[in-house]
Amino acid sequence: MKGYYEFETHWKIAADISSYELARYKSGADLIPDDVVSLVDIGCGNGGFLASIERQIGRDIKLQGFERSASAISNKLCKTEIVKGDIDRLDFGNQKVDLVSCLAVLEHLPEALEASLIGKMIDLTSKYILIDVPYKERRVRVACPSCGCRFDPHLHLRSYAISDIEKRFPAFKVKKKLVLSGPESLLTILIRFFRIEVSASLGGPKICPQCGTNSKEVLDSAEVGNRGERYDARLKSLLKKIQPKFILKREVFLLLEKI
Numbered sequence: 001m002k003g004y005y006e007f008e009t010h011w012k013i014a015a016d017i018s019s020y021e022l023a024r025y026k027s028g029a030d031l032i033p034d035d036v037v038s039l040v041d042i043g044c045g046n047g048g049f050l051a052s053i054e055r056q057i058g059r060d061i062k063l064q065g066f067e068r069s070a071s072a073i074s075n076k077l078c079k080t081e082i083v084k085g086d087i088d089r090l091d092f093g094n095q096k097v098d099l100v101s102c103l104a105v106l107e108h109l110p111e112a113l114e115a116s117l118i119g120k121m122i123d124l125t126s127k128y129i130l131i132d133v134p135y136k137e138r139r140v141r142v143a144c145p146s147c148g149c150r151f152d153p154h155l156h157l158r159s160y161a162i163s164d165i166e167k168r169f170p171a172f173k174v175k176k177k178l179v180l181s182g183p184e185s186l187l188t189i190l191i192r193f194f195r196i197e198v199s200a201s202l203g204g205p206k207i208c209p210q211c212g213t214n215s216k217e218v219l220d221s222a223e224v225g226n227r228g229e230r231y232d233a234r235l236k237s238l239l240k241k242i243q244p245k246f247i248l249k250r251e252v253f254l255l256l257e258k259i
């Protein structure tokens with residue numbers, strides 16, 4: 001089954017980086033301490049964060065990316081080399097780097113894989129770990145139009161408070177913390193708050209983790225879908241116009257330093 005991050009469309013959309021994502025990468029790069037001269041970014045996607053470091057940091061840093069999705073790598077935005085591989089087979093041997101970064105990845109991993117990745121990051125770093133995770137997020141549940149599986153549209157398996165991170169990295173102290181906020185519509189806030197279940201075919205493309213159905217492809221392929229899509233687009237643009245927006249906390253960057 002083709003996973004969420006294997007779809008070419010995902011990375012084609014991501015190549016047109018939104019101002020939110022650009023600001024996210026820039027904020028992450030700003031947290032890199034001056035004494036860092038080597039860095040590995042795990043689950044680097046299309047290398048958006050690495051590209052930001054390349055642009056932003058004047059001094060020479062030896063950079064490397066690690067990513068599972070061939071499609072992300074073939075749409076890469078950075079000059080840095082991205083090594084292809086799965087996190088469960090991650091093996092850096094005795095290699096050490098000053099900083100290991102891992103942005104928007106931990107929340108996607110089942111518990112055992114998350115714990116194993118954290119162990120490997122701890123082994124790989126000589127000093128710092130930089131992570132970015134959803135901050136106290138109230139997840140949404142959408143229903144797959146094909147198999148009925150319910151899932152979070154961003155495939156988040158969990159969210160984190162600062163104490164959750166501290167528990168996972170007991171030999172590290174939080175050196176810097178940065179919470180990022182972004183606009184949320186009233187409708188999304190209500191959906192999150194009351195955990196209202198909606199169809200995956202509403203809104204942007206969503207890929208079911210169970211059967212791999214891409215909700216937008218379902219819409220494109222069926223006549224009824226085309227009507228549905230037009231209705232969906234009209235509804236979306238109307239809602240965009242009339243809905244008030246609120247700025248809410250979304251995610252947190254934590255720079256951890258070995259004690």
Ligand SMILES: C[S@@+](CC[C@H](N)C(=O)[O-])C[C@H]1O[C@@H](n2cnc3c(N)ncnc32)[C@H](O)[C@@H]1O
Pocket residue numbers: 005042043044045046048049066067068069072085086087088102103104105108
């Ligand atoms: C939300 S994206 C974040 C990408 C990038 N770090 C960023 O912040 O833009 C999650 C990334 O983790 C990668 N990923 C998820 N599970 C993985 C695994 N088991 N092995 C390697 N990479 C994985 C996905 O392919 C995807 O690129």
Ligand SMILES: [Zn+2]
Pocket residue numbers: 144145146147148149208209210211212213
């Ligand atoms: Zn499904």
